[in-house]
Amino acid sequence: MRSGDWKYWALSAASLLGCGSAWAVPQDGGINFQTPATETAKRVQDFHNEVLIIIVAITIFVTGLLIWVMLRYNKRANPVPKKFSHNTVIEILWTVVPVLILVWIAKGSFPLLYEQDVMPAEAREEEIVDIKVYGNMWFWDYTYNVGTDNEFNVESRMLKVGAPDPSLELQPARGDIAQLSVNNPMVAPVGKYIRLKISAKDVIHAWAMPQFMLKVDAMPGRLNQLWFKVDEPGVFYGQCSELCGKDHSNMPIELRLLPQAQYDEWQVQYKTSPEAARAYLDRVQPAKAAQVASAQ
């Protein structure tokens, strides 16, 4: 899509108005959030919109005050200034009103932070899937079936044009997206509560998934937690969001959500070989088809 295109402007205007769109991947010229894919993400975006209104109102009010003071009380307009230096009423007001605004923002913000971290009480044990996420310089690795005999680890590395290793070659025909697609995507089942245990093996990274409005630092020596539940299969993209070194930009996150049966089969295939698992993923969920479907 080119910026001269009428569609570009129409869609930009639509996203400005908060209508959103069904895009699953970042788009050229996009300025709003990606479409929320979880209930939590919807609530976070709604909260963002509320806070935006408050910020705009405060900015207009303060700008208006400044202009009024500059025009009304400059040396020419007001040659003999008054000498008073206190006004109790106004001083109480400009303390209490901002405090009330901040309390109101905190009231909306803290429950959301808690919600992103702690799974809802209705999540039953058999609906919870734990995946360990580790940041490394400069790739992610994911551990599945943590603590069981079936535990295995998958390294997820960014695909590039002209990569020295052929398995890391970017294939746009397959639906690969530069800077976002990886060799071994993270895979999780739909309709389950996916609980992520996030840490790092060297420096601080951050696991971020815009469509879920989730982001948390991956800290060496510390375990952070996030969870999400999505009811439709799909392909989601995120990136490391903590400047972690020279190849920070080489740490995208590609997440494939599959129905449980396909998730189980992907695990079986991965035991055979990572290549077999990748081929299976491309067969059941071609990234290109997912992009086309979500752009409609």
Ligand SMILES: [Cu+2]
């Ligand atoms: Cu990183």
